[in-house]
Amino acid sequence: MAGFELTVNGESRRVDVDPATPLLTVLRNDLGLRAAKLGCGLEQCGACTVLVAGESALSCRLPISQVGRREVTTLEGLAEAGGLHALQRAFIEERAAQCGYCVPGILVSAAALLAWNPDPDDEAIRRQLADQLCRCGAHPRILAAVRRAARELRG
Amino acid sequence: MTSRTLRANPKLDLWVRFETKGRVTVFTGKAELGQGLTTAIAMIAAEELDVALERVDVRTADTADGPNEWITAGSGSMEQSATALRQAAAEARRRLLELASRKLGVPIPDLEVADGTVRGGEAALTYWQLMEGRRFEGDVGERAEPKAAEQHRVVGRPAPRREMEELVTTGGRFVHDLERPGMVHGRIVRPPTYDAELQGVDDAGVREMSGVLEVVRDGRFLGVVALREEQAVAAGEALRAAARWTTRPLPCGEDDLVERLTANPRQSLPVIDGAARETDAPPLLPADPATTTLSARYFRPYHMHASIGPSAALAEQSGDTITVWCHSQGVALLKPSLAQVLDVEPDTIRVVHVPGAGCYGHNGADDAALDAVLLARAVPGRPVLLQWSRQDEHTWEPYGSAMLVDLRASLDAEGTIVDWSHDVYSDTHSGRPMPMGETSGLLAAWHRDPPMSRHPRRPSTGFHSGIHRNADPLYTFRRRRIVKHLVDDLPLRVSSQRGLGAFANVFAIESFMDELARAAGADPVEFRLRHLRDDRARDVIEAAVAKAGSTPDGAGRGLGFARYENCKAWAAVVADVAVGDDGVIRLLRFSIAADAGEVIDPDGLVNQLEGGALQSASWALKEQVRFDRNGIQSRDWESYPILTFPEIPEVGTVLLDRPGAPFLGAGEATQGPTPAAIANAVFAACGARLRHIPFTPERVRASRPA
Numbered sequence: 001m002a003g004f005e006l007t008v009n010g011e012s013r014r015v016d017v018d019p020a021t022p023l024l025t026v027l028r029n030d031l032g033l034r035a036a037k038l039g040c041g042l043e044q045c046g047a048c049t050v051l052v053a054g055e056s057a058l059s060c061r062l063p064i065s066q067v068g069r070r071e072v073t074t075l076e077g078l079a080e081a082g083g084l085h086a087l088q089r090a091f092i093e094e095r096a097a098q099c100g101y102c103v104p105g106i107l108v109s110a111a112a113l114l115a116w117n118p119d120p121d122d123e124a125i126r127r128q129l130a131d132q133l134c135r136c137g138a139h140p141r142i143l144a145a146v147r148r149a150a151r152e153l154r155g
Numbered sequence: 156m157t158s159r160t161l162r163a164n165p166k167l168d169l170w171v172r173f174e175t176k177g178r179v180t181v182f183t184g185k186a187e188l189g190q191g192l193t194t195a196i197a198m199i200a201a202e203e204l205d206v207a208l209e210r211v212d213v214r215t216a217d218t219a220d221g222p223n224e225w226i227t228a229g230s231g232s233m234e235q236s237a238t239a240l241r242q243a244a245a246e247a248r249r250r251l252l253e254l255a256s257r258k259l260g261v262p263i264p265d266l267e268v269a270d271g272t273v274r275g276g277e278a279a280l281t282y283w284q285l286m287e288g289r290r291f292e293g294d295v296g297e298r299a300e301p302k303a304a305e306q307h308r309v310v311g312r313p314a315p316r317r318e319m320e321e322l323v324t325t326g327g328r329f330v331h332d333l334e335r336p337g338m339v340h341g342r343i344v345r346p347p348t349y350d351a352e353l354q355g356v357d358d359a360g361v362r363e364m365s366g367v368l369e370v371v372r373d374g375r376f377l378g379v380v381a382l383r384e385e386q387a388v389a390a391g392e393a394l395r396a397a398a399r400w401t402t403r404p405l406p407c408g409e410d411d412l413v414e415r416l417t418a419n420p421r422q423s424l425p426v427i428d429g430a431a432r433e434t435d436a437p438p439l440l441p442a443d444p445a446t447t448t449l450s451a452r453y454f455r456p457y458h459m460h461a462s463i464g465p466s467a468a469l470a471e472q473s474g475d476t477i478t479v480w481c482h483s484q485g486v487a488l489l490k491p492s493l494a495q496v497l498d499v500e501p502d503t504i505r506v507v508h509v510p511g512a513g514c515y516g517h518n519g520a521d522d523a524a525l526d527a528v529l530l531a532r533a534v535p536g537r538p539v540l541l542q543w544s545r546q547d548e549h550t551w552e553p554y555g556s557a558m559l560v561d562l563r564a565s566l567d568a569e570g571t572i573v574d575w576s577h578d579v580y581s582d583t584h585s586g587r588p589m590p591m592g593e594t595s596g597l598l599a600a601w602h603r604d605p606p607m608s609r610h611p612r613r614p615s616t617g618f619h620s621g622i623h624r625n626a627d628p629l630y631t632f633r634r635r636r637i638v639k640h641l642v643d644d645l646p647l648r649v650s651s652q653r654g655l656g657a658f659a660n661v662f663a664i665e666s667f668m669d670e671l672a673r674a675a676g677a678d679p680v681e682f683r684l685r686h687l688r689d690d691r692a693r694d695v696i697e698a699a700v701a702k703a704g705s706t707p708d709g710a711g712r713g714l715g716f717a718r719y720e721n722c723k724a725w726a727a728v729v730a731d732v733a734v735g736d737d738g739v740i741r742l743l744r745f746s747i748a749a750d751a752g753e754v755i756d757p758d759g760l761v762n763q764l765e766g767g768a769l770q771s772a773s774w775a776l777k778e779q780v781r782f783d784r785n786g787i788q789s790r791d792w793e794s795y796p797i798l799t800f801p802e803i804p805e806v807g808t809v810l811l812d813r814p815g816a817p818f819l820g821a822g823e824a825t826q827g828p829t830p831a832a833i834a835n836a837v838f839a840a841c842g843a844r845l846r847h848i849p850f851t852p853e854r855v856r857a858s859r860p861a
Contacts, residue, residue, distance in 0.1 A: 018365070021385045028332075029384055035326025039463050039512075040545040041388075044792040047463055075326055088323040095316045095758050098766050099189025099513030101464045104326040129800040133792065135463045136189055136513045137769030138762065139803040 004064050008033070009077025019065035024048045026064050027074060035075035035104040039133070046132035049105035050074050056112035075104040078111055087111055090149035091142075098136030106132045110146045118154055122147070157297060160184075160239040164222035167250075167291040170243035171200070174290075176283045179204060179211050179271070181240060184224025185232045186216045186484055186508040187318075190822055191759030192232050194317045198755055199237055202309040203244035203301060205268040206282070213317070216508035218490045226485035226587070228516070228651065230723055230820025237755065237818055245299035247291065254285045304814030310755045311812060330467045330482050330509045331542060338469070339368060340384040341530040341541035342391030344377040344398060345551055346602070348786040349648065351375070351400040361393045369533040370394065374604030378530050380539055391544075405646040408783035412646075413454060416559040416580040419644045422614050426577075426623045426637040429721055431616040436638040439563070439576055446565035446573060449674055453562070453663035455848045456779035457647050458555040459795060464512030465548045466519030470527035471538040477504045477531070481524040482511025489521050491590035493528060496600045496607065501590075515770065516652040517587050519543055519552045522598040529599055549795060550787045551598060554780055555652030556582040557645070558622070560663035564632075570675030572686060575632040579660060580640040583612045584621040586650030596650075614641040619720035625657035625827055628664050629718050630686040647782065654826030657719060658771065659848075661827025662834070665715040666846065669835040679714055679835065691750050692718060692725050694811055698748035699727035702809045707731055710743055711840025715828030719820065724751040726824035728768055730832035731804075734841040738852030738859070740776060740833065742804035745769075750811040751821040760821055761808045768806065768825040773798035775830035776850050 006013045008031060015030045022041075027033045027050070039047030041060045048060040051073035078085045087107055090096070097103045106129060113120055113128040120128070125146050134142065157165075164170070164184070172180045181200040187193050193213040201208040214221055224236055252273065256263045261275030268274070271282045321327055346353070353375040361370050361379065366386030371378040379394055381387040407415050424431040442448035468481035477499075483489045486506040494501040506524065514520055527541035543551075558581040565574040586609075588596030595607040615621040623639040652658075672682035680700055687693055696716050706712045711734065716727040729746040749764050777796050781788040789795035834845040843858035 017383075018385060025383075025385050034332040035324075037326065037329070037464060038331060038542065039465070040792060042545055042791055044545075045463060076324070079324060084324070091323045092315065092319045095319060095762065097189075097316070097319065097322055098191070098762055099463075099510065100318065100322045100327050101329060101462075101512035103322055107323060123801075126800045126803070132800065133463055133797060134800075135461060135515070135770065135797065137766030137773075139769060139800055140765060140806045141762065143800070143803070 005069065006067060006072060007069055008072045009074060015064070017064055019063060021064045022060055023050070023062045023064055023067055023072070024059035027059065033074045033076050037101055037104060046105045046109065047102055049108045049132065051108060051112055054112070054115060056109045075108055078107065085111065086149040086152045087114065087146065090145040090152065094141050094145040094148060096138060096141035096145035098138045102132060102134045106134070106142055114150055114153060118150060120150060158235065158239055160222070160224060160235045161242060161295055164239070165294040167243055167246055167293060167295050169222045170240055170295065171247040172290055173282050173286040174288070177210060179206055180214060181211060181244065182214050182221030183236045183240060184216050184222040184487065185236045186227040187510055188227060188484065189510070189513040190232070190763055191316060191756060194314060194759055195233065195237055195756040196240055197317060198310050198314055199241050200244050202307055203241055204248050206271040208309060208314060210271065216486045218486050219505045223487045225487050228484050230719060230822040230824070233755065233818035234820050241301050242299065243295045245301040246295045249299040250291065251282055251285055255280055258285070304753065307814070311753070311757065311814065313758055314756060316758070329464065330469060330480060330511050331464060333469045333480055333509065333540065335469065335471065335538040338538045338540055339380055339382055339534065340387040341378055341380050341527060341539045342387045342544070343526050343541065343547065344391055344395045345547055346375055347400050348402045349405070350403040354399040354401055356394065356398040358394060358397055361390050361397060364390050364393060371530055371533045373529065374602050374606060376529065376599045376602040378526065380530050380534050404784040405782065405786060406644055407646050409456070409781060412456070412557055413559060415645060416557065416642055419642050421580070421640045421642045423638055423640045424614050424616065426626055426639055429618045429627045431614060431623055431639055433616060437636055439636065442563065442565050442574065446567055447674060448563060448565040449670060450561070450563040451667055451670060451846055453560045453659065453666060453846045455558050455659040455662065457557045457649070458652060458774050458778050459549065459780055459789070460515050460518035460552055460652055461795060461797060462512040462514055462518055462548065465543040465545060466523035467511060467540065467542040468524040468527035469538055469540045470524070470531035472531045472535045475503050477528055478507070479504070479524050479528060480507045480509045482509060482514065482520045483524055484514060484517065484520065485587060488587065488589055489524055492588035492595065492597060493525060495590050496525060496595055496597055497528065516555070517553055517650040519548055521588050522551070525597045525599045546790045549790050553586045553648045553650035556584055556649040558656065558659035560659055562663055562667045564667065564671055566671060566675050570677055572630070572671060573633045575635040577626050577637045578640065579622055579626050579656065580642050581622045581656065582642055582645045582649045584649070584651050584655040585615060586610065586648070612641065614639065622656045624655045624660065624720060625717055626660045627721065629689060629692055629721055631688050632686070647780065653767065653770070654823040657717065657823065657827045658774070658830070661715065661717040662830040662848070665717065665828060665831030666834050669713065669838065670844065683716060692716070695725040695748045695750050696727045698809050698811060699729045699746055702748055702807055703729040703731065703746035707743055709733055711836040711838065713832045713835025713837070713839055715831030715835065717827045719824040724749050724819045724821035724824040726764060726821070726828055728825055728828040728832040730836040732833060732836040732840055734837055734855060738855035740837055740850055740855060742772060742802065742833070744805040747806065747808040747825060748811065749808070749821060749824055750813060752813050752816040752819040754810055754812040755818065757810055760810060763822045764808055764825050765806045767823060768829045769798060769803065771826045771829035772833060775833055775848050779849050
């Protein structure tokens with residue numbers, strides 16, 4: 001066990017865990033942030049996607065000891081002071097989910113895209129989500145939701 | 156006539172309650188699997204009761220409360236549960252109006268209801284004032300008349316999906332996300348292959364590991380319980396390394412599967428009018444030489460359900476009672492099945508459905524429930540959250556059965572099909588746990604000491620059940636011969652996967668219809684319509700073709716059509732594809748049309764139809780469980796790839812709404828038509844006739860005319 005200072009969704013958090021503990025496990029079990037999901041534990045499916053220093057990152061094998069004080073943002077931290085993030089509104093509007101297990105990771109990955117490319121074409125969105133697996137076939141709704149959010153963000 | 160659902164669950168109180176002021180609680184015995192069940196159920200309740208949608212709380216499958224609806228499968232939720240709930244809600248409203256009429260002294264026809272408030276003249280009473288916290292007594296019965304379609308204001312119109320806001324803000328609430336005071340974590344260690352024998356395990360080191368509370372060994376069932384999740388993972392890995400096994404080879408590898416399907420011992424039954432008969436199967440007689448006769452063989456491999464989330468369950472033993480929260484499709488069947496394995500009274504067990512990741516049939520959900528219970532019994536009083544590893548999921552779930560379909564048909568001089576023969580070879584499609592004799596359908600029950608044996612395999616004879624689901628086409632032929640073959644001694648564990656036999660049967664039939672149309676020199680659409688006497692079928696095909704419009708430049712177009720189980724939703728899929736020189740199939744566009752009777756939640760229905768088509772496309776283009784005699788080689792997403800975002804086509808869907816008509820199950824309706832639509836489109840694009848799933852680039856290149 002060792003103590004780690006983390007910055008998660010803008011707040012300082014301290015945890016005492018084994019240094020090899022994956023970030024995902026700490027987020028879910030120690031910090032009560034359960035939006036990021038355990039899908040494969042192999043960095044293959046994207047269900048555990050969070051933002052680390054603004055970039056989309058897989059958290060299921062990332063040891064907590066390697067996170068440092070880099071800002072970690074989870075789906076719970078996506079909403080802004082004024083309310084839901086445009087992506088969250090768009091996913092509700094488009095009903096962009098079936099079982100929804102993959103959706104938190106996809107939302108975060110899409111947020112990373114829109115942060116550096118506010119006007120992505122369809123191919124750019126698909127490329128960004130290429131490693132995010134969805135088994136229900138909700139892809140068309142998800143693509144539509146990301147496009148809708150991008151339009152809204154551009155005003 | 157009262158439905159089977161209402162006969163089994165006649166009490167009104169099982170369906171509708173007004174317990175909390177301003178809220179209506181409605182119950183369903185079905186589970187929310189991501190199909191949008193709770194949204195549709197809430198819409199029906201809001202409609203019949205005249206309350207705002209936001210006031211309706213939906214409670215789903217729980218063996219401790221609400222109706223027992225056995226299982227959430229076979230596209231039955233709308234036909235069974237929603238139909239029953241509509242009647243129950245109508246009865247609740249009827250009684251509330253009767254009560255209001257007496258209290259207000261106003262005749263029923265002069266009462267008006269708006270959002271749960273009943274008005275008569277100047278006075279008004281709310282449903283909650285009328286009920287005064289009481290619950291309904293007596294049965295739903297048949298006295299109430301649900302609203303006529305033209306009175307509907309809620310159903311059939313777009314509505315928000317229930318769980319969406321929670322999902323996009325906090326990630327929803329899945330089994331994996333549950334938390335209870337004192338909760339600890341479990342992992343299991345499966346044998347390296349199905350029949351491996353445990354020679355020994357030195358678990359002393361594992362027991363010493365940080366956080367480990369218990370190492371469970373019962374026969375060849377192995378598991379660990381630890382305080383923290385990462386400790387359970389580490390202990391599980393250490394236990395795996397400490398276990399010594401003797402493995403036995405599988406009876407065959409994937410290369411021998413086609414041969415095994417036709418050469419192994421089997422039970423063969425004729426299928427007549429959609430049902431199998433316990434008589435001798437008719438032989439295949441020589442074709443009439445005056446006809447043009449075609450034969451073709453189609454194949455699907457084993458497919459995984461491949462849920463994105465691993466199977467999981469939370470179990471807690473408290474005194475003599477056990478509670479399990481899990482994502483089983485059939486909590487009412489799982490409860491007695493667990494009791495049978497544990498040798499306890501069924502009523503000491505409560506099973507509550509909590510959503511998991513989408514399952515698409517019988518995956519590891521039920522097995523995980525037993526695993527969790529076995530671990531929880533080792534640490535009484537402590538809730539155990541058990542999650543499978545990705546490898547557990549990929550290598551131990553019961554797969555969709557591999558199938559082989561041999562078709563033969565004869566055309567007369569006018570190009571009409573006069574003779575049709577269908578032989579379908581497959582393992583069973585029903586491996587679900589049932590409380591049945593001394594056998595079990597639960598994985599750990601086979602691994603414990605003493606082991607229980609598996610459920611016996613018997614050819615199902617029901618209407619469009621199992622192997623012969625949709626083997627009997629909707630088309631009109633002069634003669635037809637349909638035979639199902641339940642094949643023994645096949646290598647992999649199997650059970651129900653979305654669509655069951657319909658996936659391969661419809662793939663074969665609809666591909667063959669395309670081949671026959673071309674042999675007859677006919678347009679494939681016109682050829683199908685010519686052999687259909689069913690107007691709603693024709694409407695659906697024509698609607699899909701109209702939706703598709705003109706074929707994109709350089710693309711091939713194909714159609715697939717079926718009415719699911721010949722009695723549920725009609726669905727047609729038009730696929731437009733492009734095929735590269737390298738043999739890669741690019742899906743450009745799917746145009747779907749469906750008739751599912753009266754539409755309640757159009758958005759949810761479209762989601763199911765489109766999702767089914769895309770999942771089916773993934774099975775058809777990319778998926779097969781890889782295995783050799785040493786065991787299953789598809790252990791993760793790299794060795795079992797599925798369709799990804801860059802490969803997704805444009806999808807458009809048109810619904811043929813039939814207000815006032817019965818609801819028809821649609822959740823599996825596009826599963827069969829889709830692979831045929833793709834195969835037919837590939838043929839149109841490049842002349843390659845694909846009869847063997849998956850449609851890999853190598854197969855496309857090998858099938859393409861030189």
